[in-house]
Amino acid sequence: MKIFYAILLSLFTTALCAQTLKGKIFSAANLPLEDVYLQNQRTGKHAHTNEAGFFLMREVKHGDSVRISLLGYRPLVVVVKGAEMNISLSSSNIRLDEVVVSEGVNHLSSVAAVDIATTPVNSAQELLRKVPGLFIGQHAGGGKAEQLFLRGFDLDHGTDINISVDGMPVNMVSHAHGQGYADLHFLIPELVEKIDFDKGPYHADKGNLATAGYVAFQTRDRLENSSLNLEGGRFNTFKGLGMINLVNDSRQSAYLAGSYIKTDGPFEASQDFKRLNLMGKYTRSFANLDRLSLSAMHFSSSWLASGQIPQRAVDEGLIGRFGAIDPNEGGKTSRTNVNLQYDHAVNETTNLKSSAFYSRYDFELYSNFTFFLNDPVNGDQIRQKEGRNIFGFQSVLDKKYSSGGADLGLQFGAGVGGDVVNDIELSHTLGRSATLEQIQFGNVSEWNPYAFINSEIELGKLLINPAIRLDYFSFAYTDHLKGNLRRSTAKATLSPKLNFLYNQNKNLQFFLKLGKGFHSNDSRVVIAQTTSDILPAAYGADLDVSWKPAPRLILNAALWYLYLQQEFVYVGDEGVIEPSGRTSRKGVDFGVRYQLNNWLFLNGDITYNHGRALDEPGGANYIPLAPPFTFTGGLSIKDLGRFSGSIKSRYLASRPANEDNSIIAKGYFITDANIHYTWKRFTLGIITENIFNRAWNETQFATESRLSGESQPTEEIHFTPGTPFNIRGVLTVRF
Known part of the structure; x- marks a missing residue:
């Protein structure tokens, strides 16, 4: 007793x-x-x-x-x-021994935090390159959204990757140029504080287009100080950036920022590229732990483009590598965003996060992919144009429970997003002035209400993450060319997820991720009934590990598989995206982050990807432009006395440009470097691109085209040349 x-x-x-x-x-x-x-x-x-x-x-x-x-x-x-x-x-000082790998489902975000801390972003293009294995390519004078590559995908401009800023979607569905078009140029890169990303369809709070993965950018709530940044360099390049602290204390913060960039680029015909960015943000924290954030952004840009030129025109001496067949390509675009976020602390274990946003977007692009193939007299120039209103609202209730030896976290989320597009147009034009024929002209209305439940069950060293998401889509298209004929359709889809995480200790974590995702098809394709797959599914599986075998060494690796019910393929002679058949991909990702001493850091990421079309015979089942192998890596110096800098390389392997691999898109290996010296309130820097001045092709397509005077068309590589050696000087003053 x-x-x-x-x-x-x-x-x-x-x-x-x-x-x-x-x-x-x-x-x-x-x-x-x-x-x-x-x-x-x-x-x-x-x-x-x-x-x-x-x-x-x-x-x-x-x-x-x-x-x-x-x-x-x-x-x-x-x-x-x-x-x-x-x-x-x-x-x-930055110390990798302070990084804990066993942080949860979004474990790769700690890798991005290390990369941002050791190699700050110098340009908008570098933002997406912070995601290991994600490659970009620009092929329209700097103002068009970049072409993206990830996990064996040619993602075009965002078809299979979900991108957001402060919870607001960057992708635009049923866009005039391509499905999921993700123009990130409205974001000032120096204002990015955090990058959250993962690969695969494994997260219930990420919906449409999150098949290859997602990238979520978070902007700064406050600035450490006010600053003025001036850059100048080759090709008549100038950049001015001002960031002004208005309020900055423990309860509230507010700032304004503005950026202006202009450049002629390396092309024989000046790009005449100009971009203006503005942003303001106010954040308020309340005594009850509630938090309010209000931000507004605006950007506008205009440019000329030399476009994608045929290899034969260069080989025959008709133009140089930086010449143009049609110098009238280019365009203009703008986007204005207003974003309101409110986090309410219901109690110490329950939070309600709500957000609402509105965007106004305008776009006009002139392209000529095939030159004189379809119209031997006037040429094949096309105009793609639209005016868009984007709406969105979301609330997420986050609740945590604890009982015995188990912890339970639940998230209940619901929201709605809408894109209302007026006068979306594809027209045959001449010299950017005359409209020869309207091919498509109408209005698009697309709405996506959704809800999801996400749970995290922690049982000692094991965390189980079951989740499910429900999406409903309403598509409508009003065809102005057919007497304002309006058609509509709708469909719902359910996307289950199941992830397992095993924390051996704070330095070793294993993952098994399983999930279903989807991408929606363009409303015009759906309404025209050229495909029965409105919301084709993607099924993925990942086996991952994160490991710190030494205090200053972080390793991560993944073995993965992804199946898509329907692929999208670029059609060069039309300049559009259209659906194709089923595909499967598999591969291996490997990454390393190592701190050699207090100021020297090494990073590297390697990916191997193997993808094939499943409905085509062997030898004709290659996925065009899907990269089989990529590498990025470099060394960074952080706070070596007054010096900081980095040298970074990236390699994109050669890849098939068409389905039978008879046309090859050549790979490239490019190295960039920068160095900065800080003294009191001043920083002087030099930024270089392509330091070995390699001749490389940034984007490439297998395209059938005909030049003026040619009797027969030719299918071959059309390319946009990559930037030659470039150097810029930088002066930053903090106050």
């Missing part, structure tokens, strides 16, 4: 001693710090701070030691003496 009472007393005492620890973590400037990692040294339990710097940790006892760390800050170990604590962290 005495033993029974002793056990009962022990359990009762343990229950009394166990408690929930809460608090806030700030910087030395008394500003809240997000994503701080806290770990109980006794139980191994961990927690993170939210945007307000608040954290909640369960099963903590008086006298427990809690380790607190954040990349770029000096770590602390504190002893628990009560139920609440507020901690201040002081900044320090």
Whole structure:
């Protein structure tokens, strides 16, 4: 009986001693710090701070030691003496030994945080290159959205990758140029604070187009200081960037930023590229941990383009590598965004995050892919044009439970997105002035209400992440060329996900990810009933590992498979995207991050991808432009006295340009470098591109075309030449 009472007393005492620890973590400037990692040294339990710097940790006892760390800050170990604590962290040099790989389903985001900290972004193009294995290519004078490549996909301009900024979609469905068109140029790259990404269809909060993966950018809530940045270099290039702090204290922050870029580019016919970017953001934190954020962005650009030129024209000496067949290509575009976000702390374990946004977008693009193939007299120039209104609202309820040895997190999300497009047009034009024929002309209305449930069940070292998403799509197209004939259709799709994470310890984590995703087809294709697959599905599986075998070495690897019910293929003679058949892809990803000493960092990412069309015979089943192998890597210097800099290389292997592999798109290996020197409030820098001045093709397509004077058409590689050696000087003043 005495033993029974002793056990009962022990359990009762343990229950009394166990408690929930809460608090806030700030910087030395008394500003809240997000994503701080806290770990109980006794139980191994961990927690993170939210945007307000608040954290909640369960099963903590008086006298427990809690380790607190954040990349770029000096770590602390504190002893628990009560139920609440507020901690201040002081900044320090970047140390990879502070990175914890076992952070959850979105584990690759820690890799992006390391890359941003060690190699800051210098241009809008570098933003997407921060995603390991993601390659981009520009082929229309700098103003058009880049062509994207990831996991054996030619993603065109965003067909199979979901891209967002502060929760607002960048992709535009049923776009005049291509499905999922993702023009990220409205984002000022120096204002990006965080990049969240993953590959595959494994996340319930990511819906349409999230098949190859997703990329979510988060802009800064506050600036460390005001600054003025001036750049100038070859090809009459100039950039001015101003970022002004209006308010910056522990309760609220506000800033304004503006950027202007102009360049003629390396082409014989000047690009005459101009882009203006503006952004303002206000953030307010309340005493009850609620948080309000309001931002507005605007950008506009105009440009000329030399387009994609045929290889034979260069070989025969008709034009140079940087010449043009039709110098009247180019366009103009603009986008204005207003985004409101409100996070409400219902209680210490429940949060409600709501957001609403509106975008106004205008687009006009002139292209000529085939020259004189279809019209031997006037040429084949086309105009793609639209005016678009984009609406969206979403609320996500996040609730955490704890019972016994298990922790449960639940997310309930619902929202709606809508694209209303007026006068979407494809026309045959002459000299950017005369309209010879309207091929398509009408209005698009597309709405997507959705809901999802995401759960995370933590059982000791094992985390199980089942989730499900429901999407409903309504498509409508009004054809102005057929007496305003209106047609509509609708469909729903269910996307289940199931992920397993096993945390061997804080330095080793294993993943098994399973999920179904989808991409929607263009409304005009759906309404015309040229395809019965309105929402073709994608099924994926990943087996991943993240490992820190040494304090300053991070390795990650993935073995993956992806099946698509329907592919999209670029058709060069029309300049459009149209659906094709089923495909499968499989591959291996490998990445390394290593800190050699206090100021020298190495990073590298290798991908191998194998993809084939399943409905075509062997030898004719290649997926055009799908890269089989990629590599990115480099060395970065961070805070070597007053110096910082990097040297970075990227390799995209040669790949089939058509279905039977008879035409090859040549690969390239390009190296860029930069160096910066900081003295007091000033930073001087030099940024170089293609330091070995290699002749390379940035984008390539197998296209059938006919030049003026040719009697027969020819199918061959058409390409946009990559930038030759380029150098820019940079001056930054902080105040």
